[in-house]
Amino acid sequence: MEFYMARRSLRHAVATTTSLVLIAAGVTVGLGASVAQAAPACALNQSVTDSWAGSLGTPYTVSKEVVGDGKVAAGQTVTYITKVSGSGALVNQIRDFHPAGFQLVKARLNVKWLIGDQKWDDVTKTVVVGNNSVVAKGGGWTTAGGGVIALETTYKVPDNAVVGTQLDSGAGTNIVLAAGDWNINPMGVCVTIRQPNPVEAGAGSLEDMGFGSLNSGSGQVFGSLTDPQGSMTNVISGVLGNVLGNMS
Template sequence: MSRPVSRRIAASIAAAAVVVGGVGLGAGTAIAAPGSIGSAGAAATTGTTPQQGTEYPKSATVSSDNIQFTREVVGDGTVAPGQNVTYRTTFSVTNGLDRFLAKFVDVPPGADFTYVAGSAKAHGKSVDVAVDAPTGTVTMTSAGWRLSKNTGDTVVFEVTYKAPSNLTIGNVYNSGVVFKPTTWLTDQNFPNVGAWVKARGSNAGEAVTGSLDASGFGSSGPIFSGSAGSAIINDPSSFIGDIISRVLSNGS
């Protein structure tokens, strides 16, 4: 057996052992302080290296006429290479004049962040989207999502992206929003809202997921979902044997 293949087997077995031993459940994750909700206007865009002493909040609130929206990174405001990050954008109105949104466009933190199919939601329900390949933007349209101060109607959009595997650890990435009310002639563009996500290193569970993907087990979802997760829990010895077989096959 060649040395590179033996090293890959050892690494895969070690990774699987961590999960079987119960260590790979987010251990080692750096929990960032929640970001404050403030005004938009961040000058920097995606891939910015943080400056010392500069705060990069994970959420921001923006107003256009009487329409107000808050955009936030769901979770602790960080993402590891190859992992998912979800954005939640909540629209409301600030006075008694009702509005109806005809279009919402989610602007990812970079074109290399890819939309996770089926993740787009409005009012908590899945919606059809159009994804622009060059930019990665995700567009949702409607006859009119109602925003009302009198009845308390708001609309909440959620979109999830998979981060690229070549993220620079420590960099921060901005994101944005485009929307259009039914009676307005032009889109309202906010490409850099100021809701930042910071790239961090992978924790133990995420490292195992990446190892399994590389070995042909092929799932970017949670480590304990699907057939691979069941195999870990129900028959760990056979699961590790499968890893050895896969690595030998891939290394031959």
């Protein structure tokens, strides 16, 4: 597993007796100066706990999980939840690193402010979308009192994703402490591309015929059924036009 820790290298972390624990598939592995840590096997969730000189030896944890069974068809959506927790310091960034080609559909943030309760907020329009990453930024969310900062991200999988492929992802955060900027990418949190089920395959076939997307409910023809200005004649003409056009 390769860890990218901005302003804080793994060598420095080991030299300062940093404790790094990787929990993968229920197995805890300690990382020491003489241990070469291989990339973890793909799993539905992973968790990394670290303490360093800047945290005064107190631990902080970054975890990530795939919602559901981790299997998704090309063109469908998948959701991840990334969490940061620890020993009381503020967090001003939480990051999700997604597989190449994934397109953000929705992002929600659940944080603990110094004053107020935790709740989910839609942050789709305010997150920073970068190179295979989505970053939520804030003035500072506390980890005191068991506070957990959580970022939920939902993506559309590319239409050309290959069945059977396992796609890895990562996570990161910025803890407001010396050397608290921390990325773990890849992390071993994977989704597997599966065959589309009959409903998904059928929806794709209808879209190819020009009937619009069943997911959006705004197809070129079916949308006319809910248009008070439309007429059944226009609907029938539209259906025949689409069918005959695709037969030619």
